[in-house]
Structures are given as structure tokens and as C-alpha cells.
Amino acid sequence: MTPLPEEEIRRRQRSRAKVMALLLGLFALLLFAITIAKMSVNQ
Amino acid sequence: MTSLPISETTAIPADWRDLLALTKPRVMSLVVFTGLCGLLAAPVPVHPVLAFAAVLCIALGAGAAGALNQWYEADLDAKMKRTAGRPLPAGRMGRQTALHFGVGLAVFSVVLMDLAANHLAAAILAVSILFYVLVYTVWLKRRTAQNIVIGGAAGAFPPLIGWAAATGDVSTLPILLFAIIFLWTPPHFWALSLFVRSDYAAAGVPMLPVVAGLDTTRRHVLLYTVPMAAAAVAPWALGLAGWIYGAVALALSAAFLILALAVAANRATEPKQMGPEKRLFAFSILYLFGLFAALVADKWVLA
Numbered sequence: 001m002t003p004l005p006e007e008e009i010r011r012r013q014r015s016r017a018k019v020m021a022l023l024l025g026l027f028a029l030l031l032f033a034i035t036i037a038k039m040s041v042n043q
Numbered sequence: 044m045t046s047l048p049i050s051e052t053t054a055i056p057a058d059w060r061d062l063l064a065l066t067k068p069r070v071m072s073l074v075v076f077t078g079l080c081g082l083l084a085a086p087v088p089v090h091p092v093l094a095f096a097a098v099l100c101i102a103l104g105a106g107a108a109g110a111l112n113q114w115y116e117a118d119l120d121a122k123m124k125r126t127a128g129r130p131l132p133a134g135r136m137g138r139q140t141a142l143h144f145g146v147g148l149a150v151f152s153v154v155l156m157d158l159a160a161n162h163l164a165a166a167i168l169a170v171s172i173l174f175y176v177l178v179y180t181v182w183l184k185r186r187t188a189q190n191i192v193i194g195g196a197a198g199a200f201p202p203l204i205g206w207a208a209a210t211g212d213v214s215t216l217p218i219l220l221f222a223i224i225f226l227w228t229p230p231h232f233w234a235l236s237l238f239v240r241s242d243y244a245a246a247g248v249p250m251l252p253v254v255a256g257l258d259t260t261r262r263h264v265l266l267y268t269v270p271m272a273a274a275a276v277a278p279w280a281l282g283l284a285g286w287i288y289g290a291v292a293l294a295l296s297a298a299f300l301i302l303a304l305a306v307a308a309n310r311a312t313e314p315k316q317m318g319p320e321k322r323l324f325a326f327s328i329l330y331l332f333g334l335f336a337a338l339v340a341d342k343w344v345l346a
Binding site for chain 2: 009012013015016019030031033034036037038040041
């Protein structure tokens, strides 16, 4: 792999952090929705 | 907190788009669709959120298997035109990143499936990932021309997982759905391998056209089409699906057989003259989509 300039590395880290934050948020929402759905199914 | 300067020895973080490409999104569409159809064809209603979560887990599991496959096969991919642009052979990502991503995604998908659906669906998902990575990728692919015959089972699991997620068990119909994809895989991949034979030969992958020749492969395509068509019609013949599915299965299987006959009759050796093979490959994808869509439509219309 060819070395990348520091600027490009920081850009990639920022971009991945944003995607990871979005995915974590969606995961929390999904877990909440699964919990509610399981509760309604088991009632 | 001040950020530390990055030395040249620091690992270069992979672009998230390359991590996404590692999951083979195009292959995933068929996996997701057949998994969803297995879930919708089940005789019990499923809560939409739980159905979404189950299909998401199937997609993530398939993505994990794809990532681990690319991690293991980076050397092969680099030798083939079709795959040389993937993130690992193109040098856009370190191998360790791909391994960590694949293993992490696999564990996450199985745990989430267990949470959202049940133990059986999670267990079959785990088996399907392990089968694709260990049995197909590591064991069979580089050793035998029968690699995709046995390895085809890995792609056949999604409808079984979808059904198990909905019902908590496995019965005759999902096993037939498994058999359809299992028997569909050889003619589908052999049609492709006929016109990309030189790629496989260059990479040293013992695909059937490389080790047994074009004519033998073409005969095998036709040979495997017969049990595949029988498995496709079986759900209707056994009374497990209605006439809508039966009619679609008969029509699509007849078309598949006609295209397979055209492949068997072709004697071309140059990929440019392999129209029948390219047509069969394209149609085979449509075939599987059509068959599974008909199964769900049949259940919804005739229920």
C-alpha cells in the first residue's frame, strides 16, 4: 500500500467516525424497536 | 486533547466505502431476497420489526462471509480481471482490517439474530457463514472442480434462515427451497465460468471448464438443470404451494432448460461467441428471483 498524506488519513478517520456514529444510532433504535416488538408479541 | 502526529508507519484507515465493497453488496441482493421470501412464505405472521431485523441479520451474515472470503482470497482476486479492483488486491485496505471487519460482522449478525428471532435461526446463520468461509473458500475452492457443487449449499441457507426466524422450526417446504438454490448454483456458476475460464485458469482455480474442458462443463450444465427443475416444481407437486407458483415454476424451468440445451449445443471456444452461456447466466438470476417471488405471491393471493 502506498503511504497517504496525513490530511487524507484524517479525512478518512473523520468520515469513518461519522458513519460509525450513524450506525450506532441506528443500532440503538433497532434494539429499542426489537424490545417493543417482542413485548407486544409476548402479550 | 491534542491529536498525535501520524507517522508513516501508522496503519492507513480503510475508506468506509471499501469496507462496504468487502461485503459484496450485489451478491447480497439475491441472498436478502431469498431470505425474505423464506420468511414471508412461512405459515405464521411475523412482527414487521422482527422480520426486518431477521432479514438485516441475513444480509449482515452474508456480508461477513463475503468479507472473510475476500480476506482469504486476496491473492486469487489479484490474478483475475473480474476481481483485481476489489479493495484488498487493489491495495486500498490492509488484510487485518478485512479480517477484523468480517469476524466482527459475523459475530454481530448471529448475536442480533438470536436476540431478534430465535436460537435455531441464529444457529443456521452461524453454520451458513462457517460453511461459506471454511468449507467453500478455504477447503474446496482451490482443491476440486466440484467446489461449487458442495459450496452451493452456503448460498442456499437464506430461505431456511428466514423460515426458521418466523416459525422456530424447519419443515419440508424450506428444505425444498434450500434444494432449489443448492441445485441452481452449479449451472449458474458453470455458465459464468465458461466465459471467464481464462480468468480462473490464470488464478489456478480448478473450475470445471479449466480441468474438464468446455464440452464436459456444458453437459454438466444441462445435467444439473434437470434435478434443479424437479426441485423447483416439487413444492407445487407436493401440495405445499398453489397453482400460481406451479405455473411460474413450470414456465421458468422450461425456459431454463431451453437455454441450457442451447449451451449444451454450443461449440464456441471464444468468450465473444458464448452468447448462450451469457444468456443462461443472466436468466438464471432472473429465474431465482421469479421463483421465490411467485412463492410469496402464491401464498398472498391464494391464502
